[in-house]
Amino acid sequence: MTVTLGVLAGPAQTPELADPQQPIARADDLGLGRGDGCFETCRVVLGPDGAAYVERLAEHLERLDASARAMDLPAPDPVRWAQLCALVVEAWTPPAAGEGALKLMLTRGVEGAGLPTSLALLSPIGAAPMRQRVTGVRVALLTSGRPSTAYADAPWLLGGVKSLSYGLNMAAMREAARRGDDDVILLSTDGLVLEAPTSTVLWFTGGVLATTPHAGSGILIGTTQRALFDAAVQAELPTAIRTARAEDLLGADGVWLASSVRGIAEVTHIDGTPVAMDSALTSKLRRLAGFDQPLA
Ligand code: PLP
Numbered sequence: 001m002t003v004t005l006g007v008l009a010g011p012a013q014t015p016e017l018a019d020p021q022q023p024i025a026r027a028d029d030l031g032l033g034r035g036d037g038c039f040e041t042c043r044v045v046l047g048p049d050g051a052a053y054v055e056r057l058a059e060h061l062e063r064l065d066a067s068a069r070a071m072d073l074p075a076p077d078p079v080r081w082a083q084l085c086a087l088v089v090e091a092w093t094p095p096a097a098g099e100g101a102l103k104l105m106l107t108r109g110v111e112g113a114g115l116p117t118s119l120a121l122l123s124p125i126g127a128a129p130m131r132q133r134v135t136g137v138r139v140a141l142l143t144s145g146r147p148s149t150a151y152a153d154a155p156w157l158l159g160g161v162k163s164l165s166y167g168l169n170m171a172a173m174r175e176a177a178r179r180g181d182d183d184v185i186l187l188s189t190d191g192l193v194l195e196a197p198t199s200t201v202l203w204f205t206g207g208v209l210a211t212t213p214h215a216g217s218g219i220l221i222g223t224t225q226r227a228l229f230d231a232a233v234q235a236e237l238p239t240a241i242r243t244a245r246a247e248d249l250l251g252a253d254g255v256w257l258a259s260s261v262r263g264i265a266e267v268t269h270i271d272g273t274p275v276a277m278d279s280a281l282t283s284k285l286r287r288l289a290g291f292d293q294p295l296a
Contacts, residue, residue, distance in 0.1 A: 005024065
């Protein structure tokens with residue numbers, strides 16, 4: 001099957017396969033009613049031996065754990081989750097492109113039951129992200145409505161937590177579509193670049209690859225950005241974590257959005273203004289981030 005689903009079933013949280021066509025959560029699940037839970041989206045790729053595996057699974061499970069702890073959810077057992085992922089990946093028939101998106105979801109479950117709902121759903125990657133790896137993305141600048149320090153000392157705002165409450169992120173993406181753009185770069189009310197609704201912002205200026213700081217700003221630390229920066233250090237490409245304003249991106253030698261499934265997408269325009277692009281550097285960043293497989 002090109003879509004496979006697994007669950008951690010019952011009080012023992014036993015990894016089991018489930019039918020992705022059948023209902024899986026109760027109507028009173030707090031994840032459904034309140035977005036009360038957290039998630040991860042990982043890329044599944046084929047290894048040199050042809051077997052599918054989850055890319056950077058340990059990093060995703062660490063972040064799921066951090067999100068769960070920040071939300072006072074039961075800490076996900078990394079061994080059980082890894083078993084669940086292995087079960088789902090093994091049952092999967094990869095599509096021609098040979099890649100998939102694995103969504104791990106952990107909700108608070110039914111009120112008072114004390115048993116989380118734990119799901120892993122593996123599907124083919126959508127047409128838009130596959131296309132945007134090649135074409136790049138036009139982005140709109142939108143306000144996040146909050147200052148860049150809003151999340152400092154306010155853990156209840158769930159800054160840096162990948163909670164299931166992505167309604168605002170999706171609304172921002174729809175606003176971008178209304179403006180004829182593909183994606184969004186969010187700005188704080190004091191004018192600092194934050195992140196995109198589902199990716200990390202990167203830019204290259206003066207020979208340095210940079211991204212935005214997360215402390216206090218509430219942005220999510222991206223597994224792709226971290227892996228890319230680690231590889232960049234090995235490749236002697238200087239990196240930095242620093243603040244930026246919109247004009248810094250417009251004056252940069254290149255701007256990208258980084259995320260697990262779409263990879264490194266070149267930003268072609270910001271609010272309709274063309275951005276400098278360097279295809280050799282984009283190829284290098286893609287390679288360093290592990291996105292050098294031929295595109296199907
Ligand atoms: N920022 C936000 C808000 C995200 O939702 C995501 C991923 O979904 C990212 C950044 C990129 O994270 P990663 O590279 O781990 O996919």
